[in-house]
Amino acid sequence: MAALAIAGALAYLIALAVGAAGAYYLTIPEAQERAQALQGKAVRAQGIVDGASIRWDMGDMRLAFTIRDESDPGRTLAVTYRGARPDGLEDGRAVIVEGKVSPDGSALEATTLMVQCPSRYEAEVSKLGRSGNTAR
Numbered sequence: 001m002a003a004l005a006i007a008g009a010l011a012y013l014i015a016l017a018v019g020a021a022g023a024y025y026l027t028i029p030e031a032q033e034r035a036q037a038l039q040g041k042a043v044r045a046q047g048i049v050d051g052a053s054i055r056w057d058m059g060d061m062r063l064a065f066t067i068r069d070e071s072d073p074g075r076t077l078a079v080t081y082r083g084a085r086p087d088g089l090e091d092g093r094a095v096i097v098e099g100k101v102s103p104d105g106s107a108l109e110a111t112t113l114m115v116q117c118p119s120r121y122e123a124e125v126s127k128l129g130r131s132g133n134t135a136r
Helices: 002-021 028-033 119-127
Strands: 043-057 062-068 076-082 094-101 107-115
Touching: 028 043, 028 076, 043 076, 076 094
Parallel strands: 076 107
Antiparallel strands: 043 062, 043 094, 062 076, 094 107
């Protein structure tokens, strides 16, 4: 009986850990459609940066920009973020933002901002070979 209880508890803890560690994010349309239900909860959304919309206030450490949905470019989400501007934030770059969605689903106040690495770095890494050391 005790072994069964321990096995059940372990299975429950594993299920919780896997669920919390998942890299799930919402598309922009999903975040907008579920904005009311998501009030007060952390949301992770993915989109493509509109370079013309980027506004950076270095003195206030405030970044504002718009992301558009990959499959439906007409669907956009305004993003505000306080903190250091990430390298590589530019037009056409994929980003994942985490924060709270406005009640109408038109904006997201981000607490975390992750920018996809550009493909030009991936090509350089493949030239390094297995050891990663270019010095010979």
